[in-house]
Amino acid sequence: MNDIATVYAVFADAEEAQRIGEMMIEAALAACVNILAPCRSIYHWNGAIEHATEVPALFKTSADKIDALIAAIAREHSYDVPAIVAWPIVQAGPGYREWILTAQVPDLR
Numbered sequence: 001m002n003d004i005a006t007v008y009a010v011f012a013d014a015e016e017a018q019r020i021g022e023m024m025i026e027a028a029l030a031a032c033v034n035i036l037a038p039c040r041s042i043y044h045w046n047g048a049i050e051h052a053t054e055v056p057a058l059f060k061t062s063a064d065k066i067d068a069l070i071a072a073i074a075r076e077h078s079y080d081v082p083a084i085v086a087w088p089i090v091q092a093g094p095g096y097r098e099w100i101l102t103a104q105v106p107d108l109r
Contacts, residue, residue: 002063002088002089002090003062003063003064003097003101004060004061004062004063004088004089004092004096004097004100004101005060005061005062005063005066005086005087005088005089006058006059006060006061006086006087006089007030007058007059007061007066007069007070007073007084007085007086007087008056008057008058008059008083008084008085008086008087009056009057009059009073009077009082009083009084009085010039010041010054010055010056010057010082010083011054011055011056011057011077011078011082012052012054012055012078012079013054013055014035014038014055016055016077016078017033017035017055017056017057018035019076020057020073020076020077021033021035021057021059023072023076024059024069024072024073027072029059029061029065029068029069029072030059030060030061030065030069031060031061031062031099031100031103032059032060032100032103033057033058033059033060034057034058034060035055035057036055036056036057036058037055038053038054038055039053039054039055039056040052040053041053041054059073060100061100062100062101063088066086070084070086
C-alpha cells in the first residue's frame with residue numbers, strides 16, 4: 001500500500017506551521033495537516049548544543065506528491081535546514097487510503 005505517506009516537519013512556531021499547512025492544503029499537496037503541541041528540541045547546530053521550542057506537523061499525502069510537498073514546505077520554511085521527512089504508510093484503516101488519494105483535488109469552484 002505504499003501509495004500514501006505522512007510527511008513530518010518541524011516549525012519555529014504555531015503561526016508558521018499554520019501558514020505553511022494551509023498553503024499545502026490550498027495547493028492540493030496534502031489532504032490534511034495535523035499541527036501538534038509544541039515540543040522541546042535539543043540538537044547540534046553550528047558546533048553548539050541548542051535548545052528550542054518547536055511545533056511539529058504531520059502532512060497526509062499521496063506518494064506521488066512527496067517530493068513536491070517537501071520542496072514546497074522547504075521553500076516557505078524559516079529554517080536554513082528544516083527537518084522534513086516522509087514516512088510511507090504500509091497499512092491503513094478502511095477508507096483512509098482512498099480519502100488521502102481523493103482529498104487532494106483543488107477546489108475548482
